[in-house]
Each structure stands twice: as structure tokens, then as C-alpha cells.
Amino acid sequence: MIDIRVSNCNKSYGSLRVLKDINLEIERGEFIVLLGPSGCGKSTLLHIVAGLDRLSSGEIEIGGRDVTDVEPKDRDIAMVFQSYALYPTMSVRSNMEFGLRMRGKPMSEIRPLVEEKARMLHIDHLLDRRPSQLSGGQRQRVAIGRALVRDPKVFLFDEPLSNLDAKLRASMRTEIKKLHQSLGTTAIYVTHDQLEAMTLATRMVVMKAGEIQQIGKPEEVYHRPVNLFVADFLGNPGMNFMKGHLRLDGGRVSADVGAATLPLDGYAFEVAPVAGQAVVIGLRPESIQPASVQMSDGGAPYALTLKPILTEHTGSDNLVVLAMGEQEIVGKFPSDMLPKLGEPVAIGFDLSRVSVFDAESERRI
Ligand SMILES: Nc1ncnc2c1ncn2[C@@H]1O[C@H](COP(=O)(O)OP(=O)(O)O)[C@@H](O)[C@H]1O
Numbered sequence: 001m002i003d004i005r006v007s008n009c010n011k012s013y014g015s016l017r018v019l020k021d022i023n024l025e026i027e028r029g030e031f032i033v034l035l036g037p038s039g040c041g042k043s044t045l046l047h048i049v050a051g052l053d054r055l056s057s058g059e060i061e062i063g064g065r066d067v068t069d070v071e072p073k074d075r076d077i078a079m080v081f082q083s084y085a086l087y088p089t090m091s092v093r094s095n096m097e098f099g100l101r102m103r104g105k106p107m108s109e110i111r112p113l114v115e116e117k118a119r120m121l122h123i124d125h126l127l128d129r130r131p132s133q134l135s136g137g138q139r140q141r142v143a144i145g146r147a148l149v150r151d152p153k154v155f156l157f158d159e160p161l162s163n164l165d166a167k168l169r170a171s172m173r174t175e176i177k178k179l180h181q182s183l184g185t186t187a188i189y190v191t192h193d194q195l196e197a198m199t200l201a202t203r204m205v206v207m208k209a210g211e212i213q214q215i216g217k218p219e220e221v222y223h224r225p226v227n228l229f230v231a232d233f234l235g236n237p238g239m240n241f242m243k244g245h246l247r248l249d250g251g252r253v254s255a256d257v258g259a260a261t262l263p264l265d266g267y268a269f270e271v272a273p274v275a276g277q278a279v280v281i282g283l284r285p286e287s288i289q290p291a292s293v294q295m296s297d298g299g300a301p302y303a304l305t306l307k308p309i310l311t312e313h314t315g316s317d318n319l320v321v322l323a324m325g326e327q328e329i330v331g332k333f334p335s336d337m338l339p340k341l342g343e344p345v346a347i348g349f350d351l352s353r354v355s356v357f358d359a360e361s362e363r364r365i
């Protein structure tokens with residue numbers, strides 16, 4: 001059942017085209033994350049769904065109803081902003097009650113509702129404080145609480161955790177995920193943080209310069225990026241890119257990347273490969289490990305002997321920079337495996353995880 005439908009949506013500010021022909025269908029109960037670099041149009045798209053910005057052309061449906069010309073307050077949505085947007089002179093309780101009071105709900109119903117949601121968010125002991133007497137994390141909880149009491153059809157979040165420190169972000173992220181699991185309300189969540197997107201999304205929408213690049217489940221977008229932009233935007237450290245050319249020998253395809261010829265027998269080409277085609281081979285650091293480590297498909301890895309030139313401990317694993325001809329690639333080794341610098345080691349490439357892009361179009365082939 002489609003809960004939100006964005007059809008042929010365009011938005012311009014003067015001559016600046018901020019959204020270009022956006023089409024998106026969101027099913028009831030999905031947690032959709034809009035991901036992309038700053039300025040790519042994520043907030044604009046969210047504001048258009050909320051009704052805070054007007055479309056230049058296109059249509060928005062929520063719950064089967066055309067809301068393109070409907071006021072924000074009549075769209076049955078609740079929005080949580082990065083800036084919290086709390087009323088500074090009101091108590092936490094009044095902030096949470098406000099929206100319901102404006103809608104004329106009786107206080108006898110509002111009180112228990114606010115207290116229930118406050119308990120859920122562990123802010124029930126803060127109800128009589130002012131926002132200025134709260135930490136950033138507590139303020140964001142209040143902002144979320146204010147959205148929750150409304151029991152809307154759709155939650156919209158615009159980078160709600162961006163002002164919090166790393167540890168608090170991680171724990172709030174988990175709480176938002178739990179909330180969604182228990183409430184099941186449709187949500188659109190904007191972030192430029194790929195880890196937040198990977199962990200929260202049921203499906204993610206990767207955007208660049210006002211255009212949707214890819215829509216899919218996080219693991220699908222991570223493992224099968226449709227182009228170099230998406231491949232590069234996800235993952236930390238980022239995907240390794242090796243420039244080369246395709247070779248076709250009989251029915252077998254391989255990629256000559258200078259220092260090695262990588263067999264691509266197991267790769268499912270979406271477009272027929274052409275001999276000599278200039279390509280970029282993408283492989284994530286976790287798919288480059290000591291040859292002794294078993295690969296994701298259980299098979300033996302493709303092995304090469306390479307020289308480590310730099311290592312970094314991250315605590316959970318060791319990042320190892322390896323010289324591969326003219327290029328450098330990064331592997332992710334288990335934390336108890338630290339190679340010696342300058343001493344060649346057998347490196348396994350998990351080629352079942354490879355992505356192949358056309359060098360010119362930058363698209364997956
Ligand atoms: N009111 C506005 N007037 C003119 N340009 C705007 C306005 N709002 C946003 N923009 C521009 O639209 C683009 C997308 O902005 P935004 O949706 O806020 O991006 P994001 O949320 O992905 O960082 C940016 O180039 C921004 O400068």
C-alpha cells in the first residue's frame with residue numbers, strides 16, 4: 001500500500017534547479033532515508049512533502065490523497081528538525097502539549113498521552129523544565145516527543161542528530177530505530193551521514209545535485225551501487241577504485257588493472273562487456289584481506305602478493321594500505337593481523353564482491 005507518492009516533482013529557485021523530476025513511492029511503514037551531500041536537495045524534498053515549500057511542478061500524495069495544494073497542518077505529518085525548534089519560554093510539557101491543544105483536543109486526553117510518550121523517551125522527569133535547562137540530546141528527545149504525541153500518518157526528520165556528539169548520535173540512532181520498530185509509522189529521514197542511512201533505512205534514496213541516483217535496500221545500494229558516485233559516497237574507508245581495461249578471451253572476461261589481471265568470471269554483467277573497454281573496478285576494503293581469511297562466498301580468494309606501505313589501527317581492525325603497481329589500495333585486516341611494512345604478503349581479493357563501472361559513463365555495467 002503506497003503511503004506517499006512523489007510524482008514528477010521539480011523545484012527551482014530562479015534559474016537554479018534544485019529538484020529534477022523526482023519520482024518516489026513509499027509504502028506504509030517504510031523508513032526511507034534521503035542521503036546525499038550537502039546542497040543536493042534533501043531538505044527541499046522533505047519540505048515539499050511537508051508542504052513547507054511549494055513545488056514548481058509535480059504532485060504529492062499522502063495516504064492516497066492529493067495534498068499538492070494542502071496546507072502543512074492538514075497533511076497529517078509531524079516533523080523533527082535539526083534545530084529542535086522548541087518554544088523557549090514554554091516548559092517541556094507545554095511544548096509537547098502545544099500541537100494537540102491547537103487542534104482542540106481536550107486536556108483530559110492530552111495529559112496522559114504526553115506523560116506516556118515522555119516515559120517512552122525517558123524525559124518524564126524533565127517535563128517541568130524549560131528547553132534552556134536541557135542538554136542537546138534531551139532537547140532532541142523533546143522534539144521527537146512532540147512529534148510522537150501527534151500520532152501522525154508520517155514522520156519527517158531533517159538531520160535530527162546532526163547537532164549531537166558522536167556517542168549520543170549513535171545511541172539516539174538506536175532509539176529512533178526502536179521507535180520505528182514499535183510504532184511502524186511511515187518515516188522519511190534526511191541525513192548526509194551514510195552510517196545513519198545504512199543502519200536506519202528500510203530503503204534509501206541516494207541523491208546528487210537534485211537527482212535521485214539510486215533507490216534500494218541499504219545492503220543492495222552498498223554492494224551493488226549503480227554508479228561511481230554512489231559507490232564512493234557509501235562506506236568508510238571508501239571503496240577502492242582500480243582503473244583498467246576489459247579482456248575477453250573466449251567466453252572469459254577479466255580486467256587488466258596494470259599490476260594484475262583480475263578474473264571476472266563470477267561477475268554478473270548488466271551490459272555486455274566489450275574487449276578493451278575502459279573500466280573502473282571497485283572493491284571495498286573489507287573484501288581485501290590476508291589470503292588466509294575465508295571469503296564471503298566461502299570460496300578461495302583470488303590471491304596476489306602485495307607490499308604494505310602503511311597501517312592504521314582502528315581498534316576493531318587494521319587498515320592496510322597496499323602498493324598495487326601505480327595504484328594504492330586499502331585492505332581491512334582482522335585486528336590480530338598486522339603485516340610488516342615493506343614485506344610482501346599474500347592478499348586475498350573477494351572478487352564475488354566486485355563492482356565494474358564503465359570509465360566514461362561511470363555507470364555500473
Ligand atoms: N529558499 C531558497 N532560495 C534559494 N535557494 C535555495 C533555497 N533553499 C535552498 N536553496 C538551494 O537549494 C539547494 C538544495 O538545498 P537543500 O535542499 O537545503 O539541500 P540539502 O538539504 O541536501 O543540504 C542548495 O543549492 C540551496 O542553496
Ligand SMILES: [Mg+2]
Binds near residue numbers: 042043044
Ligand atoms: Mg538539509
